[in-house]
Amino acid sequence: MNKIPNRAAICEVLMEQAANDRDIVVLCSDSRGSASLAPFAERYPEQFVEVGIAEQNLVGIAAGLAKGGKKVFAASPACFLSTRSYEQVKVDVAYSATNVTLIGISGGVSYGALGMSHHSAQDIAAISAIPNIRVYLPSDRHQTRCLIESLLKDSLPAYIRVGRNPVEDIYEEGSVPFVLNQATVLAEGKDAAILACGEMVAPALGASRLLAKEGISAAVLDMYSIKPIDKEAVLRAAGTCGLLVTVEEHSPYGGLGAAVSQIVAERGTARVIQLSLPDAPVITGNSQEVFDYYGLNKAGIAAKIRENVKR
Amino acid sequence: MAENYKVLAYELRKQTVAIIMSGKGGHIGGDMSVMDILMTLYFRQMNLSPENQDSPDRDYLIMSKGHCVEALYAVLAEKGFFPLEQVKEEYLRFGSPFIGHPNNKLPGIEMNSGSLGHGLPVGIGIALANRMDHRKNRVYVVMGDGELAEGSVWEGAMAAGMYQLDELCAVIDRNGLQISGSTEEVMAHEDLKRRFESFGWHVEEVWQGNDSDALNQAFDRAKQVKGKPTVVIAHTVKGFGSSIMENQVAWHHHVPEEEEYRQIIHDLEERKQAVLTNSQVREEAAGHE
Numbered sequence: 001m002n003k004i005p006n007r008a009a010i011c012e013v014l015m016e017q018a019a020n021d022r023d024i025v026v027l028c029s030d031s032r033g034s035a036s037l038a039p040f041a042e043r044y045p046e047q048f049v050e051v052g053i054a055e056q057n058l059v060g061i062a063a064g065l066a067k068g069g070k071k072v073f074a075a076s077p078a079c080f081l082s083t084r085s086y087e088q089v090k091v092d093v094a095y096s097a098t099n100v101t102l103i104g105i106s107g108g109v110s111y112g113a114l115g116m117s118h119h120s121a122q123d124i125a126a127i128s129a130i131p132n133i134r135v136y137l138p139s140d141r142h143q144t145r146c147l148i149e150s151l152l153k154d155s156l157p158a159y160i161r162v163g164r165n166p167v168e169d170i171y172e173e174g175s176v177p178f179v180l181n182q183a184t185v186l187a188e189g190k191d192a193a194i195l196a197c198g199e200m201v202a203p204a205l206g207a208s209r210l211l212a213k214e215g216i217s218a219a220v221l222d223m224y225s226i227k228p229i230d231k232e233a234v235l236r237a238a239g240t241c242g243l244l245v246t247v248e249e250h251s252p253y254g255g256l257g258a259a260v261s262q263i264v265a266e267r268g269t270a271r272v273i274q275l276s277l278p279d280a281p282v283i284t285g286n287s288q289e290v291f292d293y294y295g296l297n298k299a300g301i302a303a304k305i306r307e308n309v310k311r
Numbered sequence: 312m313a314e315n316y317k318v319l320a321y322e323l324r325k326q327t328v329a330i331i332m333s334g335k336g337g338h339i340g341g342d343m344s345v346m347d348i349l350m351t352l353y354f355r356q357m358n359l360s361p362e363n364q365d366s367p368d369r370d371y372l373i374m375s376k377g378h379c380v381e382a383l384y385a386v387l388a389e390k391g392f393f394p395l396e397q398v399k400e401e402y403l404r405f406g407s408p409f410i411g412h413p414n415n416k417l418p419g420i421e422m423n424s425g426s427l428g429h430g431l432p433v434g435i436g437i438a439l440a441n442r443m444d445h446r447k448n449r450v451y452v453v454m455g456d457g458e459l460a461e462g463s464v465w466e467g468a469m470a471a472g473m474y475q476l477d478e479l480c481a482v483i484d485r486n487g488l489q490i491s492g493s494t495e496e497v498m499a500h501e502d503l504k505r506r507f508e509s510f511g512w513h514v515e516e517v518w519q520g521n522d523s524d525a526l527n528q529a530f531d532r533a534k535q536v537k538g539k540p541t542v543v544i545a546h547t548v549k550g551f552g553s554s555i556m557e558n559q560v561a562w563h564h565h566v567p568e569e570e571e572y573r574q575i576i577h578d579l580e581e582r583k584q585a586v587l588t589n590s591q592v593r594e595e596a597a598g599h600e
Contacts, residue, residue: 025443049439057432057466064436067421069367069444087426088463092433096415096423 002141002169006162007075007105008036009141013148014073018044024152025065027051027074029058034164035075035105055085059102063092066099071152078104078161079111082123089159094133099155101148102127103162107137108199108249109282109290110164116281123161125254128227133157134181135227137198137248142171143224146178161198163249165287168202170222181225183233189219192305193237196247197223197256203291204247206298207305216309223256234263238270243309247275247301249291273308275301314590316523319389320350321583324552326385326395328575331566334403336411340562341455342382344486344521344547349386351526352451352482361391364419370448371437373422375430376455376484377412378564383420384409392419428461430454431481435471438479438540449534452481457489460498465510471540472511479540480533481512485520486549490563503544513539520545553578 018024018040027049032038041048049065051058055076062074074081081104082089093100104123111118128135136158138144144162151158170186171177177184186201187208196204201222208218219237223229223246238244244264246257257274264272275296283293291297295304324346331337353359357370374383384402388395401407408416412425422433434452441448458464471479489497500506504514513536515529526545533541549563550556553575567575 022443025440046443051466051470054466054470056428056463057435057470060429060432060463060467061436061439061470063422064433064438065440066436067371067433068437068440070440088429088432091423091426092429 001166003166004141005036005164005166006138006141006144007164009144010103010148010162011036011040013145015040015043017152018047021071022047023069023071025049025070025072027058027062027065027072029053029055029076031076031105034077035103037075055080056088059085059088059100060092062100063088063096063098070099071155072100073103074100075103075105077111077118078107078120078123079118082120082126082159086126089127089133090130093157094130097132098157100157101151102159104159105162106164107161108163109277109287112282112287112290113284115284119282120161121251121277121282122254123159124226124248124250124256127159128254128259133159134225136160136225138162138224139198139201139222140167140170142169142173142176143178143222146176147224150178150180163199163287167199170201170205181228181230183225183230184222185219185233186222187218187220189217190240191217191309192243192245193219193221193241194245194247194301194305195221195223195234195237195256195260197226199249199287200247200296203296203298203301207301210298210302211305216305218305226256226259229259229263231263234260235267235269238264238267242270243305244270244272245275245301245305246272247296249296250276252276252279271308273304275304313524314586316350316354317586318583319354320347320523321552321579321586323350323382323385323389325576325579326388327381328567328572330381330384330398330402332572333399335566336403337381337566338378338564339567340488340549340556340559340564341376341379341484341486343551343556344549345376345379345453345484346382346551347521347523347526347547348453348482348484348545349382351523351530353386353390355523355527356530357449357451361418364392367444368446368448370451371421371434372451372453373430373434374413374424375427375452376458377424380411380413383413387419390419393417427455427458428463431464431467431471434479434481435467435474435476438476439474441478442476447478450479452479454481454483455489456483456485456487456494456500457497459483459500459503468507468510468512475511475538476540477537480530481540481542483542483544484547485544486547488549488558488560488563492560507542511539513541515541515543517543517545520547521551552582
């Protein structure tokens, strides 16, 4: 089992690139440890800014640094970053079009036992509703690396959510199929397609393998890019399968399931079933306990497909 | 010399009011109070022009009290960033870039603002970027006094103090009024100097905040301060320039009726002429010596 969380992969890439690019700047809000960015702060103190526990200030200063020519990465717990500083994200980053990548760490229910204040089950909805900012939930450390490398090549605003814990590898190091803003097809299938993002990609893949043994062929799409969403990939899956199951560590409103439903509703070619966290304060426990409770695991996903697939 | 700037400030006020009349909207009271601050910075202090607006060595100004954009439009037009006539034709019209708050699609405007309390952190970021690149350009952030109730201002004040950003200069248009009354009734901050000092700032209090010379001297002194950011607290008069508007809460965003407009222009012209007459008298007196 992999021991490196996605957040650490971000730090690795930024440290490699910062060696040759003095314009890369990282900001934290007393979050360098939880963001795995302490090594960056140590090696590149001149390219690191600590703002203390002040998320509005974090994002405003990030935007100013970008205005001054920097390539800025601002990391803070997703629960606070996405809503405490929402207005700064909207005005200073998205509206002003500054070269800022916001990194929401410990996203979803990573801080599961700490309660609703620390859950970020609405960050995708919140940030996606702002024009001119992209939203990504990479699935594993290798894809996270590709994503950061890719974002360093442009100057548009982005929000990335990563979880706190190491997650199973989906891809092999050095051979990650990755095109920015395009979904990655992990398995082909004709009976159903599972569209998942972030930490839900691994159980989606597991469910597909379970179902294969029963003769149900379920495609799996890694939808790490929620905005822009890969419409063509969604429509292709809908055309082939007729049953789409979306899986996400997010509220049922305004996330991946909602985005997929919007696309499919226009054409009416498939059913969409959403698996997500509930529209209620999420039960507390560690991530896996929470996922298991809500059926956001391979057994739960497989069961949902078994119930609904036309044989 | 100083008289020229006083004359210019009255001219720019006339243009600002004309812009407001053209679009039938705006924040006239704050426009009139902040005008001398903007005019002094753009015409007497900042290294910024249409020619160098993309240079990393330019000075920066963030208009954090974005609702007073009409005054900024008048100043930027006078600086040559865009024609005044274009502003008057397009201000607040459908699809126009000349909207009711600053936006950086327009030349000369660095950041989009309008939501109060955003400018100071942004200015801090710019100042930090300049420091990282060993540049000495100045960064100005213009805020209103009502705006100081926003918590993000104080998050920024804390960080600027800690990072000793001596190239950062905040300016407070301390006109004492906001939309629903006096600042002291709405949310008091009369001990403003002490507040900023306790956050590690150098404070320049300008009691004649509508006097360009007094402001200019304060900005000059601020440049000499090392190891601390400076805040210039400019005690201004809301609605400055016409007796019908001065210190009147109702003129926060009142659009003048035709008769009021004529009165305002008359008052501004009269004060401008008084400056010219005084200066002429002084010149003649000097000539007799």
